[in-house]
Amino acid sequence: MSVHRKLVLDEVRKYHQDTQGDGVFVPGTTEIWPSGAVLDEDDRIALVEAALEMRIAAGRSSRKFESSFARKMKRRKAHLTNSGSSANLLATTALTSHLLEDRRLRPGDEVITVAAGFPTTVNPILQNGLIPVFVDVELGTYNTTADRVAQAIGPKTRAIIIAHALGNPFEVAEIAQLAVDHDLFLIEDNCDAVGSTYDGKLTGTFGELTTVSFYPAHHLTMGEGGCVLTADLALARIVESLRDWGRDCWCEPGESDKCLKRFKYQMGTLPAGYDHKYIFSHVGYNLKATDLQAALGLTQLAKLDDFVEARKRNWRRLRDGLDGVPHLLLPEATPRSDPSWFGFVLTVSPDAPFKRAELVDFLEGRKIGTRRLFAGNLTRHPAYIDQPHRVVGNLDNSDIITEQTFWVGVYPGLTDEMLDYVISSVKEFVEARG
Ligand SMILES: Cc1ncc(COP(=O)(O)O)c(C=O)c1O
Numbered sequence: 070m071s072v073h074r075k076l077v078l079d080e081v082r083k084y085h086q087d088t089q090g091d092g093v094f095v096p097g098t099t100e101i102w103p104s105g106a107v108l109d110e111d112d113r114i115a116l117v118e119a120a121l122e123m124r125i126a127a128g129r130s131s132r133k134f135e136s137s138f139a140r141k142m143k144r145r146k147a148h149l150t151n152s153g154s155s156a157n158l159l160a161t162t163a164l165t166s167h168l169l170e171d172r173r174l175r176p177g178d179e180v181i182t183v184a185a186g187f188p189t190t191v192n193p194i195l196q197n198g199l200i201p202v203f204v205d206v207e208l209g210t211y212n213t214t215a216d217r218v219a220q221a222i223g224p225k226t227r228a229i230i231i232a233h234a235l236g237n238p239f240e241v242a243e244i245a246q247l248a249v250d251h252d253l254f255l256i257e258d259n260c261d262a263v264g265s266t267y268d269g270k271l272t273g274t275f276g277e278l279t280t281v282s283f284y285p286a287h288h289l290t291m292g293e294g295g296c297v298l299t300a301d302l303a304l305a306r307i308v309e310s311l312r313d314w315g316r317d318c319w320c321e322p323g324e325s326d327k328c329l330k331r332f333k334y335q336m337g338t339l340p341a342g343y344d345h346k347y348i349f350s351h352v353g354y355n356l357k358a359t360d361l362q363a364a365l366g367l368t369q370l371a372k373l374d375d376f377v378e379a380r381k382r383n384w385r386r387l388r389d390g391l392d393g394v395p396h397l398l399l400p401e402a403t404p405r406s407d408p409s410w411f412g413f414v415l416t417v418s419p420d421a422p423f424k425r426a427e428l429v430d431f432l433e434g435r436k437i438g439t440r441r442l443f444a445g446n447l448t449r450h451p452a453y454i455d456q457p458h459r460v461v462g463n464l465d466n467s468d469i470i471t472e473q474t475f476w477v478g479v480y481p482g483l484t485d486e487m488l489d490y491v492i493s494s495v496k497e498f499v500e501a502r503g
Contacts, residue, residue: 074121081117085110085212094486095433101487103326103412103438103478104286106374113370124360132321135296142281143265143274144298146305147310149363150166153282155293155312155356157230160256161288163297163307164228171336172273174199174254178227178370179459180303181236183213185467188445188452190232190258195456202226202378202459204449205466208416209401211235211442211474215243221461222251229276232258235442236380236411238267238403245275256280257474260295264377266408277301278308286480288376288409291362291368292305303408307351315353318345340463368390377409379481383488384410387479390492392501394420414442415495416469425473437477437491445471 093099119130131149139147144291150156165172174180176198184203194201204217211234218229229248231239241257248255255276261263263281265272273279278301281287283294297308310316317336320327325346335341338347384400391399398416402408416426429439446467447453448460477491 070428076492077121077285078114078117078258081114082110083465085113089431093398094490096482096490099436099487101437101478101483101491102349102480103440103476104301104480105478106285106292107372107480107482109368109372110183111368112365112370119361119364124364126359127321127357127363128226129359130360130367134363134370138388139294139368141370141373142279142298143271143488144279144309145300146485147298148305148308149366149434150295150297150312150356151285151358152327153258153280153287153295154192154355155354156260156280156282156297157189157256157258158193158196158354159308159311159356160280160297161199161228161230162197162311163278163304165197165252165258166307166311168303168307174227176227179223179225180228180230181218181226181468182230183232184446184448184460184464185211185442185444185470186232186234186447187258187479188450190230190446191447191453194230199228200225200457200459203459204461205338205464206470208398208469210237210239210403211400211414211470212237212239213223215240216470218244218461223252226253226255228254230256230258232260233265233272233408235264235400235414236262236265236408237400238262238272238406238408241267241275242270245270249274251338254278255453260287261411262409266407267403268405269407273298274300274336277473283323283366283369287411288380289366289373291358291369294358294366295360296357310351311353312356313353315349315351316346317348317350320346328388336337353385356387370495376481380410380479381408382406383479383481383483384413386485386488387413387477387492389490391415391495394496396423396499397495397503410479412440413479415476416474419469419502421502423477423498427502428495428498429475430479432491432494435490435494437494439475439477440472442474442476443490445474
């Protein structure tokens, strides 16, 4: 290591120590965020090292992250992207690739999804000219069920795209079986559920494709970032092509002739020998991440197991502490699952003597951060009202979520003191109103 580099990194370590607050929690004054990144000295050093080496595009850390994360998530391939939303766009668009021949999704085909969730789980369906078919979710687990999905399958259904709600797995084994029985693709949006299991198996390993977000609220962070994972090498190639401008070649930028056939291809109506690096087999995007992001991802990945344990512990503390509080529906893990929770969801009973807004205002007034279950019923938002879609059954629970539901944090940056303050604040409010 050069002398200057060592000096810089030593100073960065000292700087990191300097920036650590006193850690004193003052109830009502200290912010209790619903989510946030937990970044330590190693993360800061990793970012500075990548910056010192000016690894400003995707490079060795990106490749290392992709292989390490794929191994950790028990998939053969992972492709880094610039966000979880981009990962969903790539995973969905991959299903429309001509390389899938008769299995490819075509405009007008239907994709089953849920109405209550995050918009960019659904948007790629519309962006690809496909039709979302919305089903309702259950209160308590905030997931849909295999029965609801089965009822929605029709002659035009070609795929199912669902997120594991706030870390809680949906009935993924049963829904994957439905997909097999009806020859449908399954994409698991695992953005909020890294480390969750169903029947002892990691979520994200049941469908053909799965997606992850590395935004700071999520289990691992790169600032911005995401990932598409799959065990299917043909799908992985399609995702890579779509991510990297649509090109047919799989050499990394800066690499050439890995296939030893760079000038030997003839594709489309191009002249024989046209440089494979510039042959485009998909109408693609550029949705790559940078090495700075990946360098941070690697140091975060080393802490994933601890993060997951902390999320589970924090959720359990809130669940035990709030047990029996009237007028509130507490969250439940889906049977046979072990969730790596994203948040702690509460639904105020419609007949409660107080409104959600009053409870939320009270908590926010005490610096206890709250969030909505994302969009609530997506079909009620201006962006979706005129979009082609179908609803199967009713969306009554999605409407209740829109009106009555919110969540508080369980992320690893929260301490027992903070969680106990959340518990006592909720109890104090409900007792005063009850
Ligand atoms: C379930 C789900 N899917 C997709 C996304 C999008 O991820 P990103 O913010 O990285 O685009 C999010 C974001 O929070 C999410 O919760």
